[in-house]
Amino acid sequence: MTSLSETGSGGAARRRGLAARAGLAELAILLALVAIFSVLNPHAFPTLTNLNTILNNAAIPIVIGVGASLVVLTGRIDLSVEGVMGAAGMAFVLLSANSRETADIGWLAYPAALAVGAVLGGTTGAIHALAKVPSFIVSLGMWYVGLGIAAVLFGYEMIPFLGNEAAVAWPTATPLGLPNSFVLALVVVGLGWLIERYTRLGRYAYAIGNNESVARMTGIPVAGFVVAIFAFAGACSALAGVMGSLALGAGSATVGVGMLFLTLAAIVIGGTPLGGGRGGALRTVTGVLILSTLYNGLILVGVDPSIQSGVSGVVLVAAVIAAGWSQRARLRVFK
């Protein structure tokens, strides 16, 4: 939770202190939730099985969050998550051994699915950057394009089931003590962190998000980097789509249902403002863990289903307020 942009300004040290404090606030919220749910359901909540359930649930939104955080860092937004997940997930299933016997290209199905995501993401980025259309609306359109592709692939036939049982069992298996899906998510987070910290792509993302006109004036090819960042985000969503399909053991166009809201909320709770320039993938992990714990805990303590969504909305807003409290004075523009 320590990474933050060094923007070269004089207040870098102070800003880093604030960031550390903000990171602690989010961690405190997570711990508070864990404590409350543990008291309310001491038998089932604080157990290893349940920890693995929460981590397994968190894996998919974390993977999406790595790409989405990078996009948000630049001050843009990618709403195409669920559509890209559907398209890539269906492509993956239909290119793997499955009950419809469409095709089986073996392990190549994985890179093929990621390529579907990268192309969709890159297209979003290119239309946004070259035609100068807000990323909000382009990616919204791409959400439906993705869903459309998924629907066409799904066709009017029956659900395609994955034939490779070992692959289907992989995400929830725990050879390393934690679910494989979560370990994979951590690897992706590590990759995201390295990109943010040590590559031009990542450093420029902060620069663009912080002040795009300055970034342009210093000669950064903004459009090119934005396309690359959207392509990376698309690939992350695609990986999430593959993980979701493995979890289901089947292809579904709606494999990503509910993920967009979850991921965006997690990014904001984690402390990456939608305005861009600050935050990053690591912070999003805390955000996702807060929301996954909340979702799991509300069911485990037996909150009535009809008020669960209300309660999670309230906790979400409270978490954003609490996480941003120390920085509220610094928010000059709020929209």
Next chain:
Amino acid sequence: MHHRFTSTVRTSLAATALTLATLGPVFYGLPAAAETSQQTYDKSDIILVTTVINATNPYMASWIEGSKALGEKLGLPVEIVQSNGSSQTQIAGIQALAAKGKKIVLVTNPLAASDVPAIANTIKQNGGYMVVWWNMPPNMEPADVGDHFVAFGTYNGVTAGECGAKALVEAMGGKGGIIALPGVLDSTVSQERVAGLKEVIKDYPDITLLDEQPANWDQAIALKTTQQLVAKYGDEIDGVWTADDAMMLGAYEAIKKAGMIGEVKFSGEGAYPPVVDLMVAQPDGNVVAASSFHRGYKAAATGMLIAYKAAVGELDVATLTADQRHGQYAIDCVTPENAAKFQENGGIDPTWLDRLVADPFMDLVGGKVELPNG
């Protein structure tokens, strides 16, 4: 005196209306197809339309297939309006087709009950006919709305819920814990099915309903929800009751991943082909206890045919019975014993469509669905 006068006027007005209506087709130069009280049209003036919530759900896929099969049989193309989860998109889609000028013959599975009045208005203005499945406001009756709203059809959710629940508790040996996955809380269909479940477990004191968590009719959400419930109840779960087979397949995968398959029984609704296959092949043992059978294929074809027959005058709306205008259609209870019968051709008898064309109400089994008391 006053009364008699009115009734005389009424009788003569009715007679005039009847005469006009009967002569109508003759005046318009249309085929004099039987004596119907409603406005009828030539086949060439009709377009067949159906609405679906989306095309990526097996029920909807089957629905589209049924609409197209009937369209082919009647020699008319079928327009499909996809709502994509939006009532506005759905109504706008129907209005756009109405604007093309032909008379609409619509079978719709509306997104929400509250959409039905707007759809009915569009059809009334167009002069077409419609049949609605599954969803309708509680105080609405096709007969009150008018001839253009030919019929409302549904399946008895209570019976469906009971089918799954009975087989499930029997498979569990009459004791143990059940988790239930309804669709969405405010869905009448889901509520009916849950009522069926509760009605059955009343008679089994050793059965506990551990939890009820709606899973939005969705496979992925059901998987996730079941994972939380497994963390909560663990071995206490002996049975999973779901209001729909898509959710059952999600729950099944979650239980399998938790290493509990074989110890837990399942019941679903809709008898999706993969679920029927599970009952026949039993790759993880005899764990799927039951699912009730009906098909989007049959619902769509039945509804579209009824509306079509009203439009061409092969069916007189005024003479339809109360059950025909608002009734429930046959469902079967599929269990591992009889599952093989439902495997071939998606469980649809190849002669079914031809028999339907001869009698569009052949699968009708009763009137309005009543919820059990309490």
